[in-house]
Amino acid sequence: MPFISCGIYIRDHVSKSLFEFFVLFTWAIWKEICKVRHGPNPKQHVIKVQWVHSFLEEYRRAKRSCLPNPDRMQLSLESKWKKPPLRQLRLDVDADFNEQLGLYSVGAVIRDHLGNICVAASRGIRNPGTVVAAELVVVHFGLMLVLQGDFSNVWVFSDSLNVVQAINDFFESLAHDGLIILNISELLRSGRFKKFSSIRRSANSVAHSLANFALFHSSPMSWVEGSYPSWLMDVATLDLSL
Structure with missing residues (x-):
């Protein structure tokens, strides 16, 4: 087994x-x-x-x-996407699913302090059982994207508050998704990452668009500078204009 x-x-x-x-x-x-x-x-x-x-x-x-520490939650009330600090990067991740077809997908994007896309990726995944489990998978997917690209000074954002709480408060959720949370926690302590925070869906449009794209394309996709599709650039540009 x-x-x-x-x-x-x-x-x-x-x-x-x-x-x-x-x-x-x-x-x-x-x-x-x-x-x-x-x-x-x-x-x-x-x-x-x-x-x-x-x-x-x-x-x-x-x-x-x-007593509970409110700083551990790291909930951002921002409803718009914001650039990371100078010489730092921002990783946004999101998962999507089609309930009727039983399909799940993940999307991740790394952007610099000017809002430029450094790398973007998306793929379908096997049914993880729950939406929260899918959101955990995409966090791991995004962190591995950072490691594979040898990036550092990365702020990590997910629009799933439950996942952010589960990872920042590891043992509270250990009995449910402990194995992948343990792996994510180890990666977050690698020295490449800043805070792991929750944001609102409206501030996560690029990652969400990537995950939605993967629902209708079975092959894993990744893009680097110079190869981004027009629809991805349109969504990223809209972030900067809001």
């Missing part, structure tokens, strides 16, 4: 606390495997189990003792 399928099966058949332990312990094993490959001696399994228990308990105690 593939690991992702195994994770989904376990998620659906055990309690939230047990699944949290499973995800964190799996991550700990992966970290130790990396150590084996690169030299240092790995920890014994019993030590990893104790560490996972200690980590989860410490987190839960801290969570109970702290």
Whole structure:
């Protein structure tokens, strides 16, 4: 059974606390495997189990003792697209779906401080089960686009507040989409990214248009400078004129 399928099966058949332990312990094993490959001696399994228990308990105690921090939500009330700061980039991502056909798609665009498109991409995806899961897939899709293009100083935006909250507050949603959230969280800590924030749909028109385009084109598409289709340039230009 593939690991992702195994994770989904376990998620659906055990309690939230047990699944949290499973995800964190799996991550700990992966970290130790990396150590084996690169030299240092790995920890014994019993030590990893104790560490996972200690980590989860410490987190839960801290969570109970702290008031909610509004800064973690990073909800932008802006209804218009805004340029990133000088010499920085902006990644916008969005997912779309056709309920009747059962089709899901994702779109991502990276733009500079002048509003110019650096790279754009879209593709269809297999049915992830929920709209939130699709929005998580597109965040990962966009982050990988940044890494593949070797970009840095990137502000990340999604118009799904639920996804932004899930990623910024990792363990609250661990029992639902923990595996992909864990992967996204690791990427966001790579040093290439600024804040991960939520925006309104009206400020995310280019990424939404890319995702919508992918619903009707089965092949993955990507565009770099000089190859952008006219419809994409029209939407991006409209952002700058509002």
